[in-house]
Amino acid sequence: MGDKILKIDKLPTVRRLPAYLRLLKVFSSQGIDTVSSGQLAELMGIESILVRKDLELTGISGTPRIGFRISDLIRSIESFLGWATSTDAFLFGVGQLGTALLGYRELGQSGLKIIAAFDTDSDKLNRTFNGVRVFHVDKAPELLSRLNVQLAILTVPPEHAQQVTDLLVMNGIQGIWNYTPVSLEVPEGVTVQKEDLLSGLAVLSVRMSRAVVSQRCEEGS
Amino acid sequence: MGDKILKIDKLPTVRRLPAYLRLLKVFSSQGIDTVSSGQLAELMGIESILVRKDLELTGISGTPRIGFRISDLIRSIESFLGWATSTDAFLFGVGQLGTALLGYRELGQSGLKIIAAFDTDSDKLNRTFNGVRVFHVDKAPELLSRLNVQLAILTVPPEHAQQVTDLLVMNGIQGIWNYTPVSLEVPEGVTVQKEDLLSGLAVLSVRMSRAVVSQRCEEGS
Numbered sequence A, B: 001m002g003d004k005i006l007k008i009d010k011l012p013t014v015r016r017l018p019a020y021l022r023l024l025k026v027f028s029s030q031g032i033d034t035v036s037s038g039q040l041a042e043l044m045g046i047e048s049i050l051v052r053k054d055l056e057l058t059g060i061s062g063t064p065r066i067g068f069r070i071s072d073l074i075r076s077i078e079s080f081l082g083w084a085t086s087t088d089a090f091l092f093g094v095g096q097l098g099t100a101l102l103g104y105r106e107l108g109q110s111g112l113k114i115i116a117a118f119d120t121d122s123d124k125l126n127r128t129f130n131g132v133r134v135f136h137v138d139k140a141p142e143l144l145s146r147l148n149v150q151l152a153i154l155t156v157p158p159e160h161a162q163q164v165t166d167l168l169v170m171n172g173i174q175g176i177w178n179y180t181p182v183s184l185e186v187p188e189g190v191t192v193q194k195e196d197l198l199s200g201l202a203v204l205s206v207r208m209s210r211a212v213v214s215q216r217c218e219e220g221s
Helices: A008-029 A037-044 A048-057 A070-081 A096-102 A105-110 A137-147 A158-170 A197-209 B008-029 B037-044 B048-057 B070-081 B096-102 B105-110 B137-147 B158-170 B197-209
Strands: A005-007 A087-092 A112-119 A132-136 A151-154 A175-178 A191-194 A211-213 B005-007 B087-092 B112-119 B132-136 B151-154 B175-178 B191-194 B211-213
Touching: A005 A008, A008 A037, A008 A048, A008 A070, A008 A105, A008 B008, A008 B197, A008 B211, A037 A048, A048 A070, A070 B197, A087 A096, A087 A137, A096 A112, A096 B096, A105 A112, A105 B197, A112 A137, A132 A137, A137 A158, A151 A158, A158 A175, A175 B197, A191 B197, A197 B008, A197 B070, A197 B105, A197 B175, A197 B191, A211 B008, B005 B008, B008 B037, B008 B048, B008 B070, B008 B105, B037 B048, B048 B070, B087 B096, B087 B137, B096 B112, B105 B112, B112 B137, B132 B137, B137 B158, B151 B158, B158 B175
Parallel strands: A005 B211, A087 A112, A087 A151, A112 A132, A151 A175, A175 A191, A211 B005, B087 B112, B087 B151, B112 B132, B151 B175, B175 B191
Antiparallel strands: none
8 A cells, every 4th residue: 555655744644543543443343344534533533534635545545425444444554554464672761651661552553562671770670561571781682683673662861862772773773763852863774753742742732822723735646 | 923823734843843942952051052944954854944944933034144043942932832931730640651751851841840640549649759749539629720720641541531531621621631542522622632652653664664755735824
């Protein structure tokens, strides 16, 4: 589904896809077969034309009067995101946020499986958090290559972020989900997704003081 | 700065503003006075025309050859976001994610101050986490009105999310930063910002398999 190029203005759509997936799986578990863009729009709190555009990006369109087949939609979204199969990941930094992510059941929705965690604090080594064992960071290179892990979640203190990143890059990491406030330097070919917890707060702050209106731009697509 | 209406396609800009603020404060602490859009673009990993558009939204434009005065920029962004003054908040649900947010020093950047936390677990009541005391949720109505708190962070288990929300709404809450996967029902006038940890992972997944290209649309602004 979809080609190998994605326009940057489609990223807000991508950000919404997990929420669709969550709703669709609830419907599916309730034995519901079809859903309309109007129903999804209401539950998502957005307009139904936006729902249709969002879902079209994954390569699916609804049928008039019937709507979308839920099983098709789930398949289409999961395939677009690459979440249809599971992905192993390592987590670096078992602090408060790291522990929270280790305990975040919803991650399973994405097929992401944290199979090991790393820290340097001797109090944490060899303990398990939600079934995930903590190793010393010195063990990471060996385990990265042995288990062929391509994705890392970074929840280390900011002052260690670049150093751990360099270690990951040297050992073939492909993607880093960066929860530190540091802008990491990585070579081309390595994807970093920076998670800024303050982004959502910025949007909330602005929405509390202003009306946000939708205004679509012509995309010729 | 800015009028009382914000176009929805400006929200990606709003999401980036905290990252600018973070960089600018680092520059400022190093005694640097001015910065160019090119420098900011490089550090943010985006194009400099996008930097200029982002900053224009807050009501500021740079001077050719000189760039932006950092102190002006900080003021402009903080004023746009309403972060120039501090905001008190309550946190509901002192689980792993709640604890992580209580320990998240960066929140202070936004002026957000969590002044109390609430739970129902007797093991947590009256304890303090990072200096924030945990009260039973039954005390929330009294404290909400007494302290005139208008913002709540919701990190309760999904099955309690709507019930706690109803309690908050009844007691005059204006904004809810919702970390649960539940689509909350609130009356008009209450702003909910849903934080979906899977959104970032969706973007990462897509970016690992595709080239993301920028394509600006005409906005006539």
